[in-house]
Every structure is written in C-alpha cells, then in structure tokens.
Amino acid sequence: MNTISMPPLLPHPTFTLYQHEPIYDPDIHLSLTEPDYVVLLDKFQRVSKTPKVDRSVTSNVDGQLAYTSPFQVLSDKGYRVLLMIIDRDQAYQKNDDIATVHIRDCGYRSKWIQDFNRCPRVLNHLSKITGDVQLLPVAYQIFYSQVNIGFPNGLNVTQYHCDSVPYVLLLRASDMNKTIGGDLEMIERESKEAFHLIEQHKGEVPDEYTRKIEYGDINSCILMQGSRIAHRVTPIDSCSEPRITVVNSYMTNNPYAFDYARYSFYKKESTAALEYAMHKVWRANGQMLELATGDHPYPTNDEIIEHLTMAIDELTQARHLISDSKSDQIGYFDQKNQELHNDRSVDTTMM
Numbered sequence: 001m002n003t004i005s006m007p008p009l010l011p012h013p014t015f016t017l018y019q020h021e022p023i024y025d026p027d028i029h030l031s032l033t034e035p036d037y038v039v040l041l042d043k044f045q046r047v048s049k050t051p052k053v054d055r056s057v058t059s060n061v062d063g064q065l066a067y068t069s070p071f072q073v074l075s076d077k078g079y080r081v082l083l084m085i086i087d088r089d090q091a092y093q094k095n096d097d098i099a100t101v102h103i104r105d106c107g108y109r110s111k112w113i114q115d116f117n118r119c120p121r122v123l124n125h126l127s128k129i130t131g132d133v134q135l136l137p138v139a140y141q142i143f144y145s146q147v148n149i150g151f152p153n154g155l156n157v158t159q160y161h162c163d164s165v166p167y168v169l170l171l172r173a174s175d176m177n178k179t180i181g182g183d184l185e186m187i188e189r190e191s192k193e194a195f196h197l198i199e200q201h202k203g204e205v206p207d208e209y210t211r212k213i214e215y216g217d218i219n220s221c222i223l224m225q226g227s228r229i230a231h232r233v234t235p236i237d238s239c240s241e242p243r244i245t246v247v248n249s250y251m252t253n254n255p256y257a258f259d260y261a262r263y264s265f266y267k268k269e270s271t272a273a274l275e276y277a278m279h280k281v282w283r284a285n286g287q288m289l290e291l292a293t294g295d296h297p298y299p300t301n302d303e304i305i306e307h308l309t310m311a312i313d314e315l316t317q318a319r320h321l322i323s324d325s326k327s328d329q330i331g332y333f334d335q336k337n338q339e340l341h342n343d344r345s346v347d348t349t350m351m
C-alpha cells in the first residue's frame with residue numbers, strides 16, 4: 001500500500017492564527033495510554049485488542065472497531081492548553097438544528113490545534129487501536145477539535161445520527177461527576193436497522209437495543225467509528241457545569257474507502273466549498289497515484305480507464321454538490337417533532 005499524505009492545511013478567509021499560545025510539543029503535551037478494551041462492529045463483542053487484519057488498499061471496508069473504552073491522549077499540561085483554547089474561543093459559540101452549542105474553526109485560529117490534529121504520534125497511536133486502518137485528519141479543517149457544549153434543557157444534547165466523518169476521538173473536557181443524564185448512547189445494531197428502530201419507537205429505543213458508552217473522567221478519550229453506529233447524547237437532567245466534549249475527526253488513508261462526507265450538512269460555512277473540494281481531490285489523487293505507483297503489475301488500458309473514471313466521478317460529485325445541482329443530505333431523528341428527517345442536513349461530529 002502506498003503512503004498517502006494527509007490533506008493540506010488551508011488558510012481561512014477571515015481568521016488568522018493566534019500569536020500567543022504554547023507551541024505544540026508531543027513530548028510535553030501527550031500522555032498516550034491504551035484502552036482497556038475495544039468493542040468491535042461484529043456482534044458488538046468486547047475484546048482486549050482489535051485483531052490485526054491485512055487489507056489491500058482497494059478494499060472498501062472501513063475497519064472493525066465500533067468504539068473503545070476510555071484512554072488518555074493529552075498530558076495534564078496538554079489538557080490545560082486545550083482548556084485555555086476552548087476558553088479563548090467561547091466568543092465563537094454557535095447553534096444548529098440537532099446539536100446544542102458548538103465551537104468550530106479552532107483549527108483555523110490555533111496552530112496548537114492544527115499540530116495536535118495532525119500529530120503523527122497521535123495518528124499512529126489511534127491507528128494501532130483500530131487494528132487495521134491508518135488514520136489521517138479529515139480534509140475539513142473546520143472540524144479540527146470541534147467543541148460541543150451541552151446544557152440541561154430537556155432535549156437530547158445531540159439527536160440520533162451517524163457521523164459524516166469516519167472516526168471520531170471524543171475528549172471529555174468538563175467534570176461530569178455531578179451530571180445526571182448527558183450519556184453517549186448507541187444502538188447495538190447495524191445503522192440501517194438502528195434507524196428503523198428509532199422511527200418505530202419514536203426516538204425512545206428500548207434499553208435492550210441500546211448501550212451507554214463509558215466516557216471516563218476529565219481528559220479521557222474514546223475512539224469511535226461514529227459513521228457506522230447510530231448514536232445520541234441523552235438529555236442532561238442536572239449538572240454542576242456544562243457538558244463539554246472536544247471532537248477530533250479522522251478518515252482512513254484508503255482513498256477507495258466509502259465516502260461518508262456530507263457536503264450539504266455544512267455547505268453554509270465559509271470554508272466548506274474549498275474543504276470539500278480538497279477532500280475529493282485528495283481521494284481522486286490517491287486513486288490515480290495507486291495506479292501509478294502501487295505494488296502490482298503494470299496496469300492495462302482498461303484499468304487506467306477504470307481509475308480515471310473513479311477519479312472523474314469524485315470530482316464530478318464535488319462539482320454537483322458545490323454548484324447546488326445535487327444534494328447529499330441524509331436523515332436524522334428529530335426528537336422535538338418526533339419524526340425522522342430525510343430531507344435535512346445531518347450532524348457530523350456531535351457527541
């Protein structure tokens with residue numbers, strides 16, 4: 001398999017990087033530990049480690065991991081820097097349809113956040129935990145370390161959805177020892193079946209189908225293949241402080257993997273068109289590069305044409321979506337109105 005480099009860092013049309021913040025140093029800011037167990041997509045079985053599987057680059061299988069038990073990524077010093085950045089960026093809080101409050105674009109304002117999301121040591125650690133996929137940061141820089149903030153208001157902190165990024169690293173950034181509710185809950189079924197259950201039970205899927213995902217204490221993380229699992233965060237009944245999580249988003253380095261990206265969900269953001277175009281160009285480039293430099297016999301003309309067609313299709317889809325001639329919206333369950341929306345945008349990295 002070729003080593004495909006990560007998508008480039010982009011500038012922002014408005015934001016510039018803060019000048020006065022610590023320089024990211026993995027020796028100081030990381031304290032990587034292993035999860036005690038992982039849960040696999042296959043029958044949602046709990047095992048001590050994800051089995052290692054040798055995959056061909058042309059496989060479109062995303063990986064076996066459902067989610068992990070809590071583990072640590074940042075050291076105490078790293079966590080303090082992250083809290084400082086969250087505190088500084090409070091002015092950029094926003095709302096959307098299905099989440100409560102979030103802060104995006106941290107990866108356009110902070111070099112530290114950029115380096116944390118792109119850190120090879122973190123990427124290698126997380127990739128080993130998946131057992132079989134090499135992770136890279138997503139091309140959508142807007143989602144680098146998105147901050148989600150939940151308050152007690154009687155509604156799901158986030159509604160049932162699947163993510164439109166393949167993998168998420170969720171970091172707990174507030175003390176929830178005195179919080180009642182606000183649980184990350186998943187449906188232990190293949191996602192299509194899960195959404196049937198959600199509709200059938202009007203958003204209140206019986207406990208026999210669901211599982212609360214253990215999140216750990218402050219500064220603990222879980223890694224989850226949220227694109228494959230229907231999940232929500234239950235309402236917060238009471239709390240001593242808001243529920244804050246930080247979400248790093250990752251994709252596999254396999255340019256043939258199923259593309260979970262949903263442009264329509266965030267197309268109103270000022271950087272969406274360029275980010276999504278870069279994402280599709282990254283995939284098309286990877287597909288062509290594999291043909292040119294992969295470890296296989298010299299390609300036939302038919303194989304060259306097949307790869308060209310794949311790459312053209314990626315770019316054509318981007319052009320359709322960015323020009324608004326097509327939509328890639330998918331559904332989510334609206335708790336307030338008790339209905340499954342198939343015609344509205346879905347959340348991406350909310351936890």
Ligand SMILES: [Fe+2]
Nearest residue numbers: 163226349350
């Ligand atoms: Fe999510």
